[in-house]
Amino acid sequence: MRWSEVECTDVRELRGPLAVVGGVTGVGWDEFVRITLGSGERRHGLVLEVDRDLAVLQVLEGTAGIDPTAVRVAFASSPLRIPVGPGWLGRVCNGRGEPIDGGPPVFGAAEAEVGGTPINPVRRVPPSEPVLTGVGAIDVLTTLVRGQKLPIFSAAGLPHLELAVQIAAQSTAGGEEFSVVFAGMGLTHADASFVRGALAERSAAGELVLLLNTADDPVIERLLTPRLALTVAEHLAFDGGRHVLVVMTDMTAYAEALREVSAARGEIPARRAYPGYLYSDLASLYERCGRIRDRSGSVTVLPVLTMPAGDITHPVPDLTGYITEGQIVLTREAHARGVYPPVDALSSLSRLMRKGAGPGRTREDHLDVAAQLLAALARARQVRELADLIGRPALSPTDLRYLELDEAFQLGFLAQRPDENRPLDASLALAWEVLRTLPRGQLAMIPSELLDRHGVA
Structure with missing residues (x-):
């Protein structure tokens, strides 16, 4: 990176992570900056704003410990690379x-x-x-x-x-x-x-x-x-x-x-x-x-x-x-x-x-299974809210199957170990197991040939 031969020493203000430098010419936004402290320590920054001969710099290492009277600032004439x-x-x-x-x-x-x-x-x-x-x-x-x-x-x-x-x-x-x-x-x-x-x-x-x-x-x-x-x-x-x-x-x-x-x-x-x-x-x-x-x-x-x-x-x-x-x-x-x-x-x-996803990318049944599972979970949420109002004993047998599906989804499909790398085929197999909780008549979003192939009665 080519640095300017002329270094600025007119540091007007230090404000949190920012430094305001005066007496600058030919400096652009996002220009990379090298800041040399009186102790010889070097810090770096980027130009945030330029107004006439003033430049506002954001100092990457922070401005703590900087003496504004003993600082030299050099500009790289290009953004950070x-x-x-x-x-x-x-x-x-x-x-x-x-x-x-x-x-x-x-x-x-x-x-x-x-x-x-x-x-x-x-x-x-x-x-x-x-x-x-x-x-x-x-x-x-x-x-x-x-x-x-x-x-x-x-x-x-x-x-x-x-x-x-x-x-x-x-x-x-x-x-x-x-x-x-x-x-x-x-x-x-x-x-x-x-x-x-x-x-x-x-x-x-x-x-x-x-x-x-x-x-x-x-x-x-x-x-x-x-x-x-x-x-x-x-x-x-x-x-x-x-x-x-x-x-x-x-x-x-x-x-x-x-x-x-x-x-x-x-x-x-x-x-x-x-x-x-x-x-x-x-x-x-x-x-x-x-x-x-x-x-x-x-x-x-x-x-x-x-x-x-x-x-x-x-x-x-x-x-x-x-x-x-x-x-x-x-x-x-x-x-x-x-x-x-x-x-x-x-x-x-x-x-x-x-x-x-779907045929040629993941698996033929992927999109249908995902759509059916989400639809069933939405129905299960409605049933759960209904059970809170009228009580579980008043639910129909089909509604109870939806509650069973929600439980099977949480514990049988969703749950896995933080170090478990589950293949897609295994995940889809678990999704089918969850869907088998419902009667076949409730799986209207999946084609009949897929239901037959996966043994859904």
């Missing part, structure tokens, strides 16, 4: 991309701008093949498709991190080259240690890139972590021909970091004090996934976010829902029953599921 390539695979780095696994810095034959750009819609190819996660509730009912963005909506106390790690450890793309980029933001040290341990096998196999930003790291680093992850993933996918799954957790921590920086800049707040550009900022991340015409790879994004107080109308899940193609919702009710993963099947949805 990182080396890209397969050298990232098997590495564990912090949120700025610096190794924390004891190895050397990551090297690559090429460099790419971290900011990135969304894929040109003209060059996009519609998603059409599945990513199998080994989690039955996701593979059967909300199938993840290559190039899709499918968030997990959770709440404090639910095992969303365990589910995200399980998906990262188990996911495959039908035997094709597959890699995972895991970006953790605002993690406790215990959670970071758990993630490293649980993903050690995939990392050792050279199929994983791990970027970990912990809660005591500078808040600005959280804004950089998902962009680093996506930049690495894009090169592995579109230049390396791999199918890449990017797991980002927790996007609520990212949004709160964005709110903190916005407040430090003195911007006018919008809903719940988040900046008015939260939607476009999230979109600038999520829209970097997909498939590109004439390129063999794909980038699939699985963001995980916690809904404060379980409020799905909170700005972060609300805006995420507008941008993404469905959602996987975790529920406290299933978690209280000891069911893992505690997925609320009726609130969850994959809008691209029909593009990546």
Whole structure:
């Protein structure tokens, strides 16, 4: 990276993670910055705003301990760039991309701008093949498709991190080259240690890139972590021909970091004090996934976010829902029953599921079984509410069978161990067992030949 020979020393103000520098010329937005302290320590930053001869910088390592009278600032004349390539695979780095696994810095034959750009819609190819996660509730009912963005909506106390790690450890793309980029933001040290341990096998196999930003790291680093992850993933996918799954957790921590920086800049707040550009900022991340015409790879994004107080109308899940193609919702009710993963099947949805499941992609009976199972669960919920009103003894025999189906679904299909990699065929077999709880006449969404083939009387 070529640095300016002229260094600025006019630091006007330090405000939280921001520094205001005067006397600058020829500086642009997103330009990378090197900050040298009087002690010789070096920090780095990005230009957020330029106004005449003033530049506002966000300091990645924070401004704590900086003496504004003894600082030299050099500008790189270009945005932040990182080396890209397969050298990232098997590495564990912090949120700025610096190794924390004891190895050397990551090297690559090429460099790419971290900011990135969304894929040109003209060059996009519609998603059409599945990513199998080994989690039955996701593979059967909300199938993840290559190039899709499918968030997990959770709440404090639910095992969303365990589910995200399980998906990262188990996911495959039908035997094709597959890699995972895991970006953790605002993690406790215990959670970071758990993630490293649980993903050690995939990392050792050279199929994983791990970027970990912990809660005591500078808040600005959280804004950089998902962009680093996506930049690495894009090169592995579109230049390396791999199918890449990017797991980002927790996007609520990212949004709160964005709110903190916005407040430090003195911007006018919008809903719940988040900046008015939260939607476009999230979109600038999520829209970097997909498939590109004439390129063999794909980038699939699985963001995980916690809904404060379980409020799905909170700005972060609300805006995420507008941008993404469905959602996987975790529920406290299933978690209280000891069911893992505690997925609320009726609130969850994959809008691209029909593009990546069914004949020629997963199995001939997949879509019919999923539709019938969801319809039966919806009826079971109605019956349960009716039982609360009139009592279980007043229910018809068919209604009682629906309650049995709901119990069989929770304990026989939904529940699996956090380390259980369940094949799709096994998950569909369990789904058929649940459906056999009902009389054949109640399975009107499945063709008769499929019912005969699977022995439904």
